[in-house]
Amino acid sequence: SQELEQSPQSLIVQEGKNLTINCTSSKTLYGLYWYKQKYGEGLIFLMMLQKGGEEKSHEKITAKLDEKKQQSSLHITASQPSHAGTYLCGAVRSGSARQLTFGSGTQLTVLP
């Protein structure tokens, strides 16, 4: 089965600092999704990556899917307290499946 490992498990940064979260798969990724979750709330879609080497940005967040399609990174530039929350990567395990398998999440705290 698809397993996704996220690192680090938690991260505390000072406001204004850059940070990177990684998501590594044991198998080829057919689609990789990044979501943000605040405690006790739903998942907010951030970005979708499907092609090896693909990179997408939205505001201060950039996500990349490596060429071999087994690892993705999420980079936040000049972090703000509003970036705090748990970041989850989710993957589709085959070209035809739709179910998402999620990593354990990275809990981000941004200190003002």
Next chain:
Amino acid sequence: EPEVTQTPSHQVTQMGQEVILRCVPISNHLYFYWYRQILGQKVEFLVSFYNNEISEKSEIFDDQFSVERPDGSNFTLKIRSTKLEDSAMYFCASSLYNQPQHFGDGTRLSIL
């Protein structure tokens, strides 16, 4: 922006009772999903639904679970005889073909 809505936000039920969790997906979406998240654990896939039938289901989705789209707007998850271990946050999601899944805020189910 259209969103997925879930009701109730919190449901408390006695063990052995039936419970129905309700979702209104985004109106033009065709694919519907249920996931659950036990406190402190990963978000886990339960079932996906397309064209009025189940398209995928996980091992968790056993005979005590069922899904239904009773009309053109609602999507429900029924748990027939609840167990203590069914206590979790249940998320509904919807999507278009090969597009990101959008999640609701969840229903917190507490089994006593």
